[in-house]
Amino acid sequence: MINLPLLPILIPLLAAVLLMFFPKRIKAQRTIALIGIAGTIIASIVLAAEVKANGIQTVNLGSWPAPYGIPLVSDMLSVLLVLTSSILTFFVVWYAIYYMNESYERFFFYIGVMFLLVGINGAFTTGDIFNLFVFFEVFLIASYMLIVLGGKSGQLRESIKYVLINVISSALFVAAVAYLYSVVGTLNMANVSQRITELGSPGIVSVIAIFFLLVFGLKGAIFPLYFWLPGSYSAPPIPILALFGALLTKVGVYSIMRTYTLFFYHDQGLTHQILAVLALLSIVVGVIGAVAYRDVRTIIIYNIVIAVGVILYGVSAMTPAALEGAVFYLLHDMIIKAALFLLIGIMIALAGSSHLNQMGGMIRDYPRIGWTYFVAALALAGIPPLSGFVGKLLIVQGGFETGDMIGPLLILLSSLLVLYSAMKIFMNGFWGTPKEYHGVSAKHANRLWVPAAGLVLIAIAYGVGAEAVYPFIQMAAEPLIDPSIYIEAVLKE
Amino acid sequence: MKKKPNDLILQTVTTVISFIIILFSIHLFFAGHYTPGGGFIGGLMTAAALVLLLLAYDIKTLNTILPFDYRLMTAAGLMIAVLTGAGALLFNQPFLTHAYDYFNLPLLGETSLHTAVLFDIGVYLVVIGVTMTIIQTIGESE
Numbered sequence: 001m002i003n004l005p006l007l008p009i010l011i012p013l014l015a016a017v018l019l020m021f022f023p024k025r026i027k028a029q030r031t032i033a034l035i036g037i038a039g040t041i042i043a044s045i046v047l048a049a050e051v052k053a054n055g056i057q058t059v060n061l062g063s064w065p066a067p068y069g070i071p072l073v074s075d076m077l078s079v080l081l082v083l084t085s086s087i088l089t090f091f092v093v094w095y096a097i098y099y100m101n102e103s104y105e106r107f108f109f110y111i112g113v114m115f116l117l118v119g120i121n122g123a124f125t126t127g128d129i130f131n132l133f134v135f136f137e138v139f140l141i142a143s144y145m146l147i148v149l150g151g152k153s154g155q156l157r158e159s160i161k162y163v164l165i166n167v168i169s170s171a172l173f174v175a176a177v178a179y180l181y182s183v184v185g186t187l188n189m190a191n192v193s194q195r196i197t198e199l200g201s202p203g204i205v206s207v208i209a210i211f212f213l214l215v216f217g218l219k220g221a222i223f224p225l226y227f228w229l230p231g232s233y234s235a236p237p238i239p240i241l242a243l244f245g246a247l248l249t250k251v252g253v254y255s256i257m258r259t260y261t262l263f264f265y266h267d268q269g270l271t272h273q274i275l276a277v278l279a280l281l282s283i284v285v286g287v288i289g290a291v292a293y294r295d296v297r298t299i300i301i302y303n304i305v306i307a308v309g310v311i312l313y314g315v316s317a318m319t320p321a322a323l324e325g326a327v328f329y330l331l332h333d334m335i336i337k338a339a340l341f342l343l344i345g346i347m348i349a350l351a352g353s354s355h356l357n358q359m360g361g362m363i364r365d366y367p368r369i370g371w372t373y374f375v376a377a378l379a380l381a382g383i384p385p386l387s388g389f390v391g392k393l394l395i396v397q398g399g400f401e402t403g404d405m406i407g408p409l410l411i412l413l414s415s416l417l418v419l420y421s422a423m424k425i426f427m428n429g430f431w432g433t434p435k436e437y438h439g440v441s442a443k444h445a446n447r448l449w450v451p452a453a454g455l456v457l458i459a460i461a462y463g464v465g466a467e468a469v470y471p472f473i474q475m476a477a478e479p480l481i482d483p484s485i486y487i488e489a490v491l492k493e
Numbered sequence: 494m495k496k497k498p499n500d501l502i503l504q505t506v507t508t509v510i511s512f513i514i515i516l517f518s519i520h521l522f523f524a525g526h527y528t529p530g531g532g533f534i535g536g537l538m539t540a541a542a543l544v545l546l547l548l549a550y551d552i553k554t555l556n557t558i559l560p561f562d563y564r565l566m567t568a569a570g571l572m573i574a575v576l577t578g579a580g581a582l583l584f585n586q587p588f589l590t591h592a593y594d595y596f597n598l599p600l601l602g603e604t605s606l607h608t609a610v611l612f613d614i615g616v617y618l619v620v621i622g623v624t625m626t627i628i629q630t631i632g633e634s635e
Binding site: 001002003006010013014017018020021023059060061062063 | 585
């Protein structure tokens with residue numbers, strides 16, 4: 001089946017279109033959405049097995065040969081990201097079935113989620129820089145719809161910011177692609193990389209690299225471009241926030257990872273140095289936010305900024321260990337962020353507020369939720385043998401290998417403060433004197449717990465089974481270390 | 494009291510013009526295969542004709558003349574476009590690969606039939622559906 005790389009994009013697209021025919025029949029919507037995502041997961045697993053066995057898979061859309069048409073390229077990195085995104089979306093939709101109001105579900109919630117998945121999987125898979133922009137737009141438009149869903153006043157205010165920021169960064173994206181095209185005369189990512197090497201990487205390429213960093217940094221929320229994130233992400237309901245927090249910023253991170261290893265690896269003294277500094281500043285700012293706030297949403301949202309910084313520091317170091325660590329940590333962070341958002345979602349639903357002062361003593365009545373959160377918090381901070389540990393270890397090792405002392409130490413220090421910020425929620429929310437809660441019933445909370453626990457279980461398996469996962473991670477990092485693998489697979493020379 | 498607007502001229506002209514616009518949009522649609530035109534621009538022009546009708550009359554009249562659910566039209570158009578692209582999967586060809594051949598049709602003589610037309614019909618329906626949904630949603634609040 002030569003179209004295999006396409007299936008994780010095509011299946012949710014078909015499901016989304018099918019859902020558009022009867023937006024008001026909620027039961028059918030739920031079922032078809034779940035079946036569609038399950039199909040996507042199966043297709044991604046088959047694709048991962050195929051990539052593992054036979055190397056990078058490509059499809060030239062419309063049979064137009066490689067440098068001219070649009071290729072879809074599934075290397076191990078993109079397959080793993082597609083698989084993780086699809087699994088996450090499955091659990092989040094499962095959670096949303098119990099969490100969301102019917103009024104949300106009637107207003108195209110599932111359709112929006114499916115289109116979001118189409119855009120995200122497409123962005124991870126495409127091998128054409130302009131097509132990457134197109135898939136960015138697909139998931140952004142779906143996200144515009146999801147962020148205003150509900151139409152509360154705070155939400156509308158934040159969504160205007162969100163839309164404005166993204167419209168501007170999309171415009172910059174097109175401009176950056178145009179600059180790149182004017183220099184290299186091609187949009188095929190493998191071919192772009194080849195041409196930059198042929199041209200001897202003139203100075204203008206470094207300028208374009210910074211331009212791309214600006215564009216993807218806005219989406220990926222690195223310092224100083226993260227300013228819109230805490231406000232906008234606190235607006236939508238928890239399941240949507242979980243999708244945004246776990247997936248959308250990671251697409252920006254992936255794009256930086258891809259372009260900085262495939263295109264802009266010639267002038268590392270400039271571009272990667274800037275990336276490293278910005279990544280470390282993101283960690284610092286994120287830690288300050290996560291420690292300072294007492295609103296559970298905001299705490300976890302600032303943790304997104306920290307994780308983005310850690311991953312990008314790994315990318316900037318550019319050693320094999322650091323890149324493997326960045327891939328490992330990227331996948332870990334997607335899973336654990338989604339799990340944490342779902343868990344604090346239950347706390348918010350119980351307490352009827354997202355502020356820690358309104359919570360306390362939940363562990364007495366909800367021990368399962370409490371201990372699940374505890375494990376998730378440890379995994380977030382990277383306590384061995386949980387999943388955050390291996391990724392951070394590799395990144396720190398890679399950082400030391402480059403001779404940088406400050407970066408790795410800062411990351412290690414940030415882990416402690418991340419642990420503190422996550423434990424703050426545990427101590428104030430679950431310990432302490434129990435309060436009267438007037439939110440959802442205990443039965444309902446337990447129903448919400450199941451998908452969240454499922455995600456935490458995956459995170460644990462990912463950490464404990466790191467030995468089994470590692471060959472896949474290694475394979476994913478190969479084209480990042482040596483771009484010629486990617487180029488040869490796409491252009492078949 | 495609000496004066497009833499005198500739009501007799503607009504309404505009379507619209508009844509004729511809108512047909513011409515629709516016919517021209519269909520011409521553009523088919524011309525689009527090798528020359529400028531195609532599903533997107535054809536759909537926009539058809540939508541323009543419908544908007545002209547909407548301006549000259551009102552939403553209710555337009556819904557009686559053309560009782561379409563534009564959201565369903567969007568969905569149907571998307572479905573047609575996606576399935577046309579996915580049709581290539583059945584023949585184990587890359588997605589969006591199209592097929593064409595020349596056929597001898599009665600009256601028309603030798604004609605080129607291309608699966609890209611099906612895809613374009615999908616695009617055409619999506620463009621009309623989306624444009625009309627947007628305009629109706631804005632218009633309804635008044």
